[in-house]
Amino acid sequence: MNRDTYIALGIAFLTLVFIFLQKNSSETPAQVEDTTHQQFTAAYGSPLIDGNANDAAWQNAEWLPLDQAWIGQTPAPQDYAGRYKVLWDEGNLYILAEINDDVITDTHEDGLVKYWDDDCLEVFVDEDASGGNHQYNYNAFAYHIALDGKVVDIAPDSSFQYYNDHCISRRTSEGQRNIWEVAVKLYDGKKYQDGGENIPKLLKNGKVIGFALAYCDNDHSPERENFMGNVRVEGADKNRGWIDAGIFGRLTLSE
Ligand SMILES: [Ca+2]
C-alpha cells in the first residue's frame, strides 16, 4: 500500500469512529424522549395563596384540562367541570384549580374517615419522578385536600394521617365555581421520617417531578360519584394513582 492508500484508510477509519460516537451520543438516556408519561411544564411565579386567581403570576400559566374519568363516566358539565394551572418557585409547587361543582358535599365529619368520598382536590407528587409503588411509603404522596383545607395521605403503617403543613390551600366559591389555590412542599421520600425534622426540597429550574391532579366529586351518594384526573390512565382500572406513581405525568419546572 502506498502513502495515499494509508491516508485514505485513516480518513475512512476516523469517519467510522465519528459516526459511531455520534450515533451513541444521540442514544444517551437524557436525550430519549419520554413517551410513557404525559408531559407538563410549570412556569416560574409566586402567587399569594388566598383563593383569588388575580395574581399576575397566574397570567403566565396556561389552563390545562382536568377531564379524565378515573372512576365513573365523564359527568355532564353542570355536574362537574375542571381545569387547572401550575407554577413553581424555590419553595413550592403551586396549583390553581377552577372546579365547577353543582353540590359541595362533606358528609364525613372526621377528616380521617372516608375522606375520598367527600368533595376534595387530590394532588399527587413524586419528588424524584422515580415512579413505582407508594401506597405504604413516601416514594410519592397523594395529598387529599379537603374542603376545610386538611391534608390526608396514607402513612407507612397503613394508617390515615394528616400532612397539613405539606399543602397550604385556600378555597373560595361563587355559585358553582370553586377556586382552589394550593402551595405544595416537596420532600425527599427516601429521607422522610414520620415525626422527624423533614426539610422540604429547594426547587430549581429544569427539575422534573412526577405530578398528577384529580378531583373527587360527590353530590348525593354514599361513595364519590366521579373521580376526575388530569392524565390518561391505560387499562380498565384507572384509579391507580393512590398506589402507583407510574401513572403520574412528568412536570418540568421551567423559568
Ligand atoms: Ca391568589
Ligand SMILES: [Ca+2]
Ligand atoms: Ca357535582
Ligand SMILES: [Ca+2]
Ligand atoms: Ca419517588
Ligand SMILES: [Ca+2]
Ligand atoms: Ca360535589
